[in-house]
Amino acid sequence: MKPPFSTASMGTQRKDSFLWGKAPLSFNSNDKRQSDVHKHVILDDIQKLRLEIENMMTEIQTMEADDENKNVMKNKRIQCGKKKFNMDPEKGIQYLVDNDLLEWKPEAVAEFLYKEEGLNKTAIGNFLGEREELHLQILQAFVDLHEFSNLNLVQALRQFLWSFRLPGEAQKIDRMMEAFALRYCTCNTGVFQSTDTCYILSFAIIMLNTSLHNPNVKDKTTLERFISMNRGINHGEDLPDELLEKLYESIKNEPFKIPEDDGNDLTHTFFNPDREGWLLKEGGRIKTWKRRWFILTDGCLYYFQYTTDKEPKGIIPLENLSVREVEDANKQFCLELFSPHRKGETIKACKTETDGRVVMGKHHSYRLSAASEEECADWIQAIRHTTLVRTPENKT
Structure with missing residues (x-):
């Protein structure tokens, strides 16, 4: 009887075989040619991939350079627009709009005037003081960018009057101070009974600043006269003397700072x-x-x-x-x-x-x-x- 597992029934194991009872793989000349072909195909694919990566990197660098050039040109146009604005505000704004650097919307123009550096403060004041409807909307949007909450009236005026230079025309000043009074009362409800009170007192403070700090004015306004001048302006009622005294002392100790026209220089x-x-x-x-x-x-x-x-x-x-x-x-x-x-x-x-x-x-x-x-x-x-x-x- 043959043993259950006879070696005769199993394949012969070779020293270089990986599998028990299996002969090792062998390559004939045809297999070698096919292997070489596959090798060249893979090398070609690798080379193509390398070229694609190089081309992609070149395109990225070109795009970055184009973006940089576009930014340079954009900045030059903005600088040119600002210089035009300082010479002629209307033409400067129109140039920026025509070159897609600014939207012709009240909020966008107001933000440009409020935040952009290098603009002439006198030009800003003259532009904001115009009476056309669009200018009035820009003025209101400009004033709304100021935050006057928890500021007394002198503090708010200091902030407001630093953002532009008051024009010399009385009607322009009137429109700008009306917009200021409305914004101040919105930020500080209950301080005054109406915006008219804020408007009148704001003018009185500006005149007080001129009286106290203009060397050409010989007759300086006293505290008593300032309080007397503002009797009954709060809807027929008097404002607290303590409030008026505080405003008076603030102006007396520190005049309003008038912005220099460095944008025009x-x-x-x-x-x-x-x-x-x-x-x-x-x-x-x-x-x-x-x-x-x-x-x-x-x-x-x-x-x-x-x-x-x-x-x-x-x-x-x-x-x-x-x-x-x-x-x-x-x-x-x-x-x-x-x-x-x-x-x-x-x-x-x-x-x-x-x-x-x-x-x-x-x-x-x-x-x-x-x-x-x-x-x-x-x-x-x-x-x-x-x-x-x-x-x-x-x-x-």
Whole structure:
């Protein structure tokens, strides 16, 4: 009888076998060729994947660079819009709206005026004081950005009058103080019986500030006179003497701080210009040439009568303008600023007249003359680097 597990019935085990009783795998030439093919396919796939990753990284870097360039251009446009606002508030706001930098909504414009740095406080005051319905809505939205809760009237006025500079026109001041009184009473219910009381007392405090701290006023208002002046203004009733005394002492000890018009002083803008130097400028209507000091910065070309002037005689925003070398019968080394898409139209620019008025420029193009061919080429290169629209060099 055979044993139940005979070795004869089992396969022979080889030393290099992985499985008991199984022969090891063997490759013929055909198998090797197929293996090589698979190997090359895998290597090709790896190479393709590597290239795809490299291309993807390049695209990401390009997108990041594009985003950075867009942010740079956006910031330059904002700076240009702020400078326009300081020269002409209406045109500055319109520029920002046209360039999708600001929504033409009362809340958006008010927030821009309230939070943006570098805006001229006098320009803000004049803009807010206009009587058109949209301006009134912007004024109300601007005042609503102030938080007057738990502040006495002098404290609230200090905050309010620091955010802009009161215009000189009485009607504008009246509208602004009415808006202030409404906001103060909303934030501090029960302090006054009506907004009229707050309005009248606010004016009295402003006049008190002038009386106490203007050296030209010889007859200074006393506490007794201040209290007497404000008798019966609270719907026929008197305000507490303690309240009026506290307001009086606050103004006496510390006058209102009038904001400086640093936004209108453009000196800080010109610390690191892209280029500056003397150029001859041809007039608009009268074709005479005048020597002007030019500064190129923040996408604008400024020109001054003297290098020591703080404010420019004119500003030329370079957006949508191009520059080219031109020949002129009267001057050498000339360059010309022009609009390639709006031939014959007046270029948007502004200048200051001798009487201080800011007016729009009358140029269809600006022709300038440098001292040498090299300077002319340098100015063209610098302006082309700044402008958004570039055209091939050509002579006319």
